[in-house]
Amino acid sequence: RFWNQADADGDESLSRREINKFLKDLNLSIPKEALDDAFQRVDKDKNHRLDFEEFKLLYISLSKSPKLDTLSRSLSDHQSTEEAQHLDGMIQRLQGFFKDIQKEDLDSAKLTEMITVARGSQFLNSQQMLEDIHFTFRLLLSNIQNCAIDPWKLYYNEEYHQELERPLNHYFISSSHNTYLSGDQLRSKSTLFSYQAALEAGCRCVEIDCWDGKDGVPVVYHGFTLTTKLKFPDVIQTIKEFAFDKSDLPLILSLENHCSVPQQDAMAKTLIEVLGIENIKFLRPGEVEKVAPSPLALRRKFLIKGAKLRETLEEEEEDTDEEEEELSPTKKPAHRAEQNRVQPGGGQLKHTAGNNKKKPKVSKALSDITYIGSAPPAKVVKSWKDGDLLAAPSMHPSDCCSLKENVLEKGDLQEVPRARAVMQSTQKSLFRIYPLGSRVGSTNYMPSPHWGVGSQLVALNFQNIETPMRVNQALFNVGGRCGYVQKPPSRLLSRKDATECGQSLGLQAVELTVEVISGHWIPLPFQTNKVKVINPFVKAMVLYSGLSNKGPVDMTVEEKRTDTVYDNGFNPEFQKSDGFKFLCSDSECDMLMLEVWTEHRATSVMVGYFCARVCDLRQGYRFVPLYGLGGKLMANTLDDPTCPGLLVKLAITPTDKQRTCVSTNLSPSGIVSSAVLPAMGGLTKIRSIGKSLTSSACDVASSACDVAVLAKESIEAAIAPPKQTAVAM
Structure with missing residues (x-):
């Protein structure tokens, strides 16, 4: 391969100019004197050109690693010269290395196979391998078979399927927030390609914000902003086309529903006609699941998440938490006790203390095919803080509680008794985490703390590939990006084991x-x-x-x-x-x-x-x-x-050592939030204007957010080292 790359003119020899170009392709710069010396040492016939065998010698010379050569020489220190000159002796030395240093027991057949793959077909000449033992050793270590992660975990295969037979809520699930957006949360385009890209990246929970559209056709966009709109049927058609290209495990459609009942009926009709009722997982009347099914049992199924009708009106769910979220990490200010609230069916609903219990209407047709219902987050969080899980609202195994990112970041929920309560809750039902509304630039929070307490659906903005998203992708690289990773044992402790x-x-x-x-x-x-x-x-x-x-x-x-x-x-x-x-x-x-x-x-x-x-x-x-x-x-x-x-x-x-415990009130994230959130207040007021939002108003919102971001960056600069330039790929 490298010979063909270097010998561009095909004359079966390499000139100095071709060697220089080859080194440039290798991203390697060698001083002229050093290169002259290396060239002369391998140019056996002194014709100032390199044939294939001479080129191999040069390549091996360039590949030298003093550290690894020292290590490979140490493997033969205890063997005689005669033993070291035989292939079986070298295999035995490598077996000892993998057992003692790498903590792997490999038989000779497996090790020979690994070396064959590392060296390519040319390894068929065992004598060549013995002559270039240091080169062979370097190739063996610098190979995917020797990956820091067990290679079989990086592929979606039958062996990995054995880890996919537990209930659905025992898995971390790759999840996207506002999947339709290609950029920021205020003025970017909503695109069908955004859904395709997320699904091709292994996402298994996509979000669809649904609003009343013209001619009875629901639309998808970030409500009350200047983001562009997509037709709901087009979104569902795109999802169907790419849903199972990269993973055949179940896909969750998270509906944030702001539509009137007639348009919810239209949504239900579209879902059934496009996806096929046989491909949608739902519970029939009277059907009860004590334990959620496994990802394997739900292969190639669509799971619709949203509001459901329960047996009584009082139990009717509301799943509009993200549009109603508070910017304050604590509670709503008193002067906002009475405000205009957007009714899901359109128009304004005067929201006062007298009608706090009014709920939006939910279409029966849509509710009937919705599998993952909603749970009231406030009551769930209160039960954690009180340490009384019995006081938590009754949740089905397939129910999901949606929480803002800052709820579980609060230190009081990471104290041992409360963290354990959170973990036990996340074993029984699904929990979804979503970004604060103040992240208008589509930035992301760090997902690790939320996985730490067992949250399954940690939703991120997939269009923003920075450190949090890279961490998310790293977790889901396991299993060939199939989108499901089993929680670690400590997050699946039974009540007895926890005690x-x-x-x-x-x-x-x-x-x-x-x-x-x-x-x-x-x-x-x-x-x-x-x-x-x-x-x-x-x-x-x-x-x-x-x-x-x-x-x-x-x-x-x-x-x-x-x-x-x-x-x-x-x-x-x-x-x-x-x-x-x-x-x-x-x-x-x-x-x-x-x-x-x-x-x-x-x-x-x-x-x-x-x-x-x-x-x-x-x-x-x-x-x-x-x-x-x-x-x-x-x-x-x-x-x-x-x-x-x-x-x-x-x-x-x-080890029994632990990192330094910190005060729950003095975390850097808390300092940043307290400084930035007041500056974000203007955004909430502008968005509450609703349908009258203009481009000018949106510009004002962006300016307010720019000021907030500058404040945030200034504070972060004081508590973290300066960042260096990164170039996107």
Whole structure:
């Protein structure tokens, strides 16, 4: 492959000019004197050109890694020269390495297969492998078979299906917020492609905001803003077309319903006609489920989430929480006790103390095919704070409680007794978390704390690919992005097991040590013409869930970095060898993030990243594939031999230590929220204008939000190190 790439003219030999171009393609810059020396050493016939065999020698020479060569030499220290010269002897040495260092028991057949795959078909010559043992060892370690995450977990296969047989609420489910939007929450376009992109990224819960449209056809858009509108039938048709292309596991359609009853009937008719009633999971009259079905049992099924009619009017649900949300993290101010509220059927409903109990009407036709009902969030949260789960509203296994992002971030719900109450609730029913309305720029919150207490549907803005979304994608990379990941054992404790844990949550604390050894095929930053050759360095950090067995802990990100290697993206070797140490109080939800950056003049540009849960990591010398800033793998497939990545050494040691517990009232996120939310007040007032919202008013709203964002950034700058440039991919 590389020979054909280098020998562009096909004359079966390489000139110095062709070698220079090949090195440029490798993202490698070598001083002229060093290259001259390397060329002369491999040019056996001294004709100033390289044939295929001479080219192989040059490539192997360029691939040298002093650290790994030292390690591979140490494997044969205890063997005789005669033993080391036989293939069986080398296999035995590698078996010992994988057992003692990598903590894997591999038989000779499996190990031979791994080496064959790593070296390609040329490994059929076992003598060649013995002659290039150091090169073989490097190839074996810098290969997806040696990935930091067990490779079988990265694919959706029959073996992974064994983990998909538990009830639906025992899984984290990849979820999107306002899926239809392509940009911000005020003026961006609503597009059908946004649904396609989310589904192709493995999303298994898409949101559809439904409003009355012309000619009896409901529309989808962010109500009372200048976002464009989509026809509801077009959205459903697009969802049907792409629903099961990337995953055959159930797809949840989260309906935020603001329509009148006649248009809700039209929605029900569209859903049945387009999706097919046989493909929609719903409960027939009198049918009761004591336990939710598993994802496998619901393969290729659509689950409609929304308001349902219960047996009595008092139990009729309302599922318009996101449009009614408060910007204040506490309670509604007194002067807002009387305000105009938009009636779901259109028009204005005077909302005063006298009609607080008035509920919107729900179409029976739509209710009949709705499987996931709603639960009143205020009552659920109160039962957690009071520590009385018996006082919580009755919830069916398929019911879902929707909560704003800041509810579970409050420290008082992360204290051990209340955190346990939340976890027990999330075992029985579904919980959905959604962004605050103040995130008009479609920014995202960090999902880890919400997974930490067991929330299944942590909805993010998929159009904003920044750190929170990368963390989300990292979790759901497991299973080939099928969209379902089983909760860790500590989030599935029975009441009896939870009681036995006493004052502990049963979390697994570990000490994680990360040594970044070398890079592999690191490319130039995407769309950056100014950077000719990469100067890479690596940042390592852990993003914490905020939980420990003793209560909420310090979530400050500890960012550590390697030295910079100049002019080498092909095989840079980092010299800092003592390793980066992190104390992870919740290894099942804490996330390791490795970011590759390149220095360029006075700034730094991010190239790619790797992210994974600490509990998913394997010990020893491991390869981590890099993902571009857009969340996609930097290679066509994981088994591509030129897949960009890093070689790292990981050590994971169980410990009784815990991160420092913090006051529940002094978290940085709380400081930022208290400063920013008042500045966002203007947005709520403008949006309450409703149908009379004009472009001018929207501009005022955007200006108010810009001021708030500047305030937020100023405060964050005071509590966090400055950010560096990142280039999207």
